[in-house]
Amino acid sequence: MSLDRSDVERIAHLARLQIDEQDIPTYTENLSSILNLIDQMQQADTAGVEPLANPLDAVQRLRADVVTEPDQREKLQRVAPAVEEGLFLVPKVIE
Amino acid sequence: MFELTLAELAAGLRKGDFSSVELTRSYLERIKAEDGRYNSFITVTEEQALAAAAAADAALTAGTATAFTGLPIAHKDLFCTDGVRTSCGSKILDNFVSPYDATVVSRFKQAGAVMLGKTNMDEFAMGSSNENSYYGAAHNPWDLERVPGGSSGGSAAAVAARLTPAATGSDTGGSIRQPAALCGITGLKPTYGRVSRYGMIAYASSLDQGGPIARSAEDCALMLNVMAGFDPLDSTCLEREVPDYTATLDQPLAGLKIGLPKEYFSSALDDQIAQRVRDAVAEFEKLGATVKEVSLPNTELSIPAYYIIAPAEASSNLSRFDGVRYGYRCEDPKDLEDLYKRSRGEGFGAEVKRRIMVGTYALCAGYYDAYYRKAQQIRRLIQQDFIRVLNDVDVIMGPTTPHPAFRIGEKNNDPVSMYMEDIFTLSLNLAGLPGMSVPCGQVDGLPVGLQIIGSHFAEAKLLNIAHQFQQATDWHKQAPAGI
Known part of the structure; x- marks a missing residue:
């Protein structure tokens, strides 16, 4: 499996990652070699094998639908880059 | 002290x-x-x-x-x-x-x-x-x-x-x-x-x-x-x-019944490490254990399966780092997309970006069956191998790593050769099993680890086995020169 420059640009966009122009060739090469490694999987015969998502085949535990968390807005927002009146600030998104 | x-x-x-x-x-x-x-x-x-x-x-x-x-x-x-x-x-x-x-x-x-x-x-x-x-x-x-x-x-x-x-x-x-x-x-x-x-x-x-x-x-x-x-x-x-x-x-x-997987003593393994591990196993025989060869045939597939599952989960987990709620935010973002892309692009290092991109690629519409689902199926095969062997022996032993510590910078530019170093450890995570590494000797003055693998929830057994080994040997008491 070999990627080209436009594949890497598309993946980086989907992942919302800015990649420096000069680094794209290295990423292209590295990602291609990683995907080649991964392609070894295709040799395995997995017909009829049930996928394993949780190593103990456990399912999500449910809890009673009651409020258990106190309001910690102020404490949790103290680590945010920009906050005003209890809201997270981002660049304008609606014209 | x-x-x-x-x-x-x-x-x-x-x-x-x-x-x-x-x-x-x-x-x-x-x-x-x-x-x-x-x-x-x-x-x-x-x-x-x-x-x-x-x-x-x-x-x-x-x-x-x-x-x-x-x-x-x-x-x-x-x-x-x-x-x-x-x-x-x-x-x-x-x-x-x-x-x-x-x-x-x-x-x-x-x-x-x-x-x-x-x-x-x-x-x-x-x-x-x-x-x-x-x-x-x-x-x-x-x-x-x-x-x-x-x-x-x-x-x-x-x-x-x-x-x-x-x-x-x-x-x-x-x-x-x-x-x-x-x-x-x-x-x-x-x-x-x-x-x-x-x-x-x-x-x-x-x-x-x-x-x-x-x-x-x-x-x-x-x-x-x-x-x-x-x-x-x-x-x-x-x-x-x-x-x-x-x-x-x-x-x-x-x-105690010990299994030695033949796949762990392959050509990928440093000869001297193989010898230290065999010496450790001989020590267990002196303590009354019996040893037999076992097989974990899907060991090699753990590398590709891991390098799909882990990056896929990482690409999802690390999406929370967006420059909005905590952590680094880029200077003067021109719009929200620029804020996301530059905060993440400037905040993450190269290996993290590589893994996020591999995971993003693997989870793209249309690729799910070929990558993520296939990897999860292989994960099942790997777990079945372990369960079969651990029905027959109490624990599995082998090397923790194929080589002793490498030089800083030696593998830094080649992610795939770095990934190969994980060959003996990845499969336990895929299967959810407990494992220990215990010092069992040295190669050219560098430590060697013996890996002990048990069934789910066998931590007490692993600790017992490791402790008995450490009562009989003093590798764990060795300190680096000058310490």
């Missing part, structure tokens, strides 16, 4: 040989004097440590102390610590002072432990060398030009350099066992779900598991007694009784 184990330190505190404040001050001074060579700590928490030590001394005097009261430890810097920076080895969290404690951290606090600081690690636990840290590589105390392993490289280097008697680590594909092997110390990756992941910054949620790193199996047992157990805050943490892991350490090993 720096050669004493946790168990010996606990006895010393009770006898009044030293106070917890004296012990803590000694370690803090040693870190200050020595860690320039190892770069094993990202943050040292002197003030909090001395306060916790004073409280521990009061508890010891009052007679309210428990097994861990007053013992110093360090936490890998992916465990959230209330009021203390939790960087995860990344620029993107360089300014993140956690507003809460991870469950592992709060359990140690409640047990009276003294946190000396937060240890260096590969960024977001992605790496096998600690070279992927925003804070620079950590150095192996056995040879400063070599890596300590990763991703819990700082924890392993600090324990090996006697800068802390023990440390926590996390293991997603070998990140406790591999650095323990390369630094000549003892580490345990518990069964998936045995230790709470709450507040342990997520890399690959179906594989991540926290565990102890120390200088003996007995000390790992003392730590696991504190760490293990149900936590309602982690939906995958298991509601299952926790035994006293120190209670069964002394059980004799007569009749």
Whole structure:
């Protein structure tokens, strides 16, 4: 499996990652070699094998639908880059 | 004092040989004097440590102390610590002072432990060398030009350099066992779900598991007694009784059945490491164990399966780092997309970006069956191999790593050759099994680790086996030159 420059640009966009122009060739090469490694999987015969998502085949535990968390807005927002009146600030998104 | 184990330190505190404040001050001074060579700590928490030590001394005097009261430890810097920076080895969290404690951290606090600081690690636990840290590589105390392993490289280097008697680590594909092997110390990756992941910054949620790193199996047992157990805050943490892991350490090993997978002694394995492992197995035979060859035929497939599953889960987990709610934000974003892209692009290092992109690619519409589903099927095959073998033998033994510690920079530009170093450790995470690494010899002055693998929830058995080995040998007592 070999990627080209436009594949890497598309993946980086989907992942919302800015990649420096000069680094794209290295990423292209590295990602291609990683995907080649991964392609070894295709040799395995997995017909009829049930996928394993949780190593103990456990399912999500449910809890009673009651409020258990106190309001910690102020404490949790103290680590945010920009906050005003209890809201997270981002660049304008609606014209 | 720096050669004493946790168990010996606990006895010393009770006898009044030293106070917890004296012990803590000694370690803090040693870190200050020595860690320039190892770069094993990202943050040292002197003030909090001395306060916790004073409280521990009061508890010891009052007679309210428990097994861990007053013992110093360090936490890998992916465990959230209330009021203390939790960087995860990344620029993107360089300014993140956690507003809460991870469950592992709060359990140690409640047990009276003294946190000396937060240890260096590969960024977001992605790496096998600690070279992927925003804070620079950590150095192996056995040879400063070599890596300590990763991703819990700082924890392993600090324990090996006697800068802390023990440390926590996390293991997603070998990140406790591999650095323990390369630094000549003892580490345990518990069964998936045995230790709470709450507040342990997520890399690959179906594989991540926290565990102890120390200088003996007995000390790992003392730590696991504190760490293990149900936590309602982690939906995958298991509601299952926790035994006293120190209670069964002394059980004799007569009749123990050991399996040696033929695939682990392949051409990929350094000949001298193979010999050290066989010598260790011979030691177990002297202790009454029997040995047979077994087969784990899908071992090689663990590498490609892991490098789909872990990046896929990482690409999802790490989407939370967006420059909005916490962590690094780029300067002057021109719009929201620019804010996301540059905050993440400038905040994450190269290996993290590679893994996010591999995961993003694998989860793209249309590729799911070929990659993620296929990898999860292989995961089932790997688990079935282990279950079949562990129905026949009590434990599996083999090498932890194919080579001893490599040189800093040696594999840095070739991610695939770095990934191959994980060949013996990845499969346990895929299967959710517990495993230990125990020092079992040296090759050219560098430590070698014996890996011991057990069935789900066999931690007590692994610790018993490792402890008996450490009663019969002294590899775990060897210190790097100049320490």
